[in-house]
Amino acid sequence: MNFPKRPLELFTFSTESDRDREEWQAILDSQQCIYSDKKCFKTRKSEPEISIGTCTVGYKGEPIIICPNRFLQNDRIFLDCLHLLKNHEPGNQLHIASEIEVIGGNIDYFLVSARRQEVRDYVGIEIQALDTTGTVWPSRQQCIRDEIGISVKKFPRSSKTYGMNWKMTAKTILIQLHHKATSLELFGKHLVLAIQAPFYSYMSKVFNTSVMQDADEKDAVHFHTYNLPQEADGGFTLELSSRYSTTTVGIETMLGMRKDVEVSEEQLVARIQAKLSPETLLRI
Structure with missing residues (x-):
């Protein structure tokens, strides 16, 4: 529509x-x-x-x-992260903890598996509205x-x-995502970014998303994209559309921070060779 x-x-x-x-x-x-x-x-x-x-x-x-709070409908974004709690066991309780400080700022939410108030596993969740x-x-x-x-x-x-401030919103959240995911990646944990599908489509056009793949639980950084279909009563319901993942190095590549990594050795040797001349010869 x-x-x-x-x-x-x-x-x-x-x-x-x-x-x-x-x-x-x-x-x-x-x-x-x-x-x-x-x-x-x-x-x-x-x-x-x-x-x-x-x-x-x-x-x-x-x-x-x-508005970021709009993503909280029916706790959908939290339920869609349950599979990333690898140490969750039957009998554990699930908690939603908000605004937890890490290096790089506060993470919006943590989905936590705990038993008797003792943390057994957790997943960080960031929300980005436009x-x-x-x-x-x-x-x-x-x-x-x-x-x-x-x-x-x-x-x-x-x-x-x-x-819509697409570009600034995208660049800001990617930089924050990189900073915040670095610690979780070292701990073997995950950070999930919940965004809308149109926003991810924009990112794909402006940033190098070749590093993104279908969601792999070995990766630290996950993108969950959502649609907002209209229901028969005229209301809108948040619905998971796609899942992708990458590493913190992948986020650096998306931001252009690691373009040098994309240069092959063959290209590097060719560039060095083009500079060689009698004047560059080291005389012993």
Whole structure:
């Protein structure tokens, strides 16, 4: 389906679903995120008491997630990492620990297998939603007024609407992924990046993803890509699309940090040989 360029989800509820104005008014008043069970953390700088609440927006016909909490629906991203807990045994408890510091920053979540509060195994999980350029606020207000039918305060009109900051988002998360995965790789553990399939498609065009392969549990770094199909009631459900993996060296190659590794010995010898001349001869 070709979705319009406007918010598709507000405070975790689909603007494509059939809800009356009273229901929407209650949703907008509560400003709650059902995935975090807290007030939406995305607030306006000029009005910090007002949460923006945009989880997903339409962009070039596709639903694009712009809030990391949106990936928490049904704990899907955690369940999709269970197979990486090699030391998990029947009887162990599963935990979700958040914001754990490692070299390179904090890892968003750890899926942990434990028995009597003693850690037996763990998997690091990073989430990356898309950063936007510009502001979504005018589109948000217009959606509430025109699609939902609720009056809103005047909002700025502009020919410039929001865009997607694909390149900066991709480069930033790859650098962070490399730093954070280095420690886990030394420990023989895994770090999983949960992203949307359109974001991975962009990475494949801009970065050297030849190092990526179908998910191999021997690799330290895993990419789990997700689609966001629309259900019959108009809502959206997170769904695992593909799994890939590589090593920290592979991430370096993607970032262009190891281009020299890609030079073959034959190419190297040819380059050396081209420099040889009587002037380069070492005289003894």
